[in-house]
Amino acid sequence: MFRAQPSALASVQLPLCIEKALMPRGTGLRMLAALGAARALVLPRRCAARSLVRCAATDTERGAPKLPKGQFRPKQSLGQNYLQDPNYAARIVDALQCDSERGKRVVELGPGLGALTKLLSREYPEMVAVELDERAIPLLRERYPEPITILEGDVLAVDYSALSAARGGKLSIIGNLPYYITSQILFCLCDHHASVKKAVVTMQWEVAQRLVAKPRTRDYGILSVVFQLYASPKITCKIPNTAFYPVPKVTSALVTVDFPEDRELFPVQPAKLRTVLNTAFRQRRKMLRQSLKSILNGKPCPEEFATKRPEELKPEEFLELTALIFGRDPETPDSSGEAVWRTQKLRE
Template sequence: MHDRERKEALRVSPRKSLSQHFLVNPQVALRIVEAAEISSSDPVLEIGPGRGALTGFLLERSRKVVAVEVDPRLCSLLRERFGGDPKFTLVEGDVLKVNLGELMSEGRWTVVANLPYHITSPVLFLLSEHREKVRRAVVMVQREVGRRMTASPGSRDYGLLSVMLRLDARPEYLFEVRPGNFFPRPKVKSAVVRLDFTEPYPLQPKDREIFKRLVRAAFGGRRKMLRNSLSSLAPPEVLSEASRRAGVDLSLRAEQVPLEGFVMLADSLRS
């Protein structure tokens, strides 16, 4: 299955240290790119292009593609395949260390990525930091991560990632990708998720740093009631008064609290 793509992948042996699993099914690649809803005027940031399974489709549809790849071996392959296209720019480096603000210096960008498993959450949080520069992001992640990204309060998967991402974007779980579509085969299924950064949560915290500390503390003691997991943030009487003003019961556990509740509690603690 997909023999030509698999032979291409073999030109660069996958590195386990970089969580490399090359997508070798062009039909899946096309489906991912179509989900990004790219127009001919859109600039695109591709994170972790690998051997370019998505890159060609992205170049066909967009105004330009800036690809960030950390593996020098893959960079050589990408230059060979796409270096002659004036719409293609390759940045060799770690996306977590690259200045994305400088890369996305004009307008709002579409981000497309087959994210390496070991840096998924840091990259997602990085995109949130640059939310004013990103229109939408379509990312392929481990299925379990995709479920956490899109989980609702009260569900088993609802957690820190669910809350922090929904603050800045509307997440949508699109479809799953089986291990046989990659080389080498991963041990888990993948999922494709779309994040619409033009639709942030309507209620925003007055102080994002207080909000972040609150949410991290709450989910850091996931099995604890809020009055216990948040005890490091403020004295009991201050927490009690903030709870009263916010209308959030401190006997709840973090996974039971909707995003609105976290925002109102953070704002009450701030004041």
């Protein structure tokens, strides 16, 4: 006996009159009614898509983290993405390993509502936190009273050299950095390199790759050269976007940057090195004899570098190139703290 399979027939989406004609004789009205009912259960593609979107939106809303709304809603202007995953928060704090007395040289950048501060305060009860969002300041000071110090201000405006002197030694920096000013914060730490021991920070995965990139790779550039000259950057782990709220469109990374105690002074002034790097990488696919014309002042490019492209040079070779162009002018020990690498204006 013929048994109709309504779902299979319905998926073909034939007109009902054709389906009726294709059926064997003897198929009764009851069978046709069953077929029609089955077809009614199969939504047209567009309707099905809309239905699935509605379901997904509903599920997302239900699963949204119960994090600040209203007064503490994340500010897009400040690039706020609150860390909401306690496992990653613990991993970030564990990577710091600061040995200063009671954590007095620990400095958290942009604590927000305190996802990291909550854990840090237990281990480093005399830490410092720098926050720009005026909404969060009263909350942080209430939750984390003295001896923890909550400073209101822009992390780009902090005098880390003076803070290091006041705290009696090199600082250990930690923070979940806003994506849009990550590079500027990193460059700011380079400007104060003699006052920073270590930085444990989160950033966009692509920026992290640029920090550790090697010559002759696509990601190799100014950030790579500068940080590999001043410090030793290392990617500790990848952090999924679901660890943050609101959920960003990019993946993040936890990066550890160690600034050496006894870095050898550069044979040139950092400002001259910066000029060479900016000029060379502005036309990264051109040979240096062409890309550096504007700063050679009619002189030929040093022969050993003339036919090379900037992405081919190791970080140390840029120091040598700068010395050949501008002459040797050694970096001074007290140059740390001067604004060389950070160029962006302060946020309002």
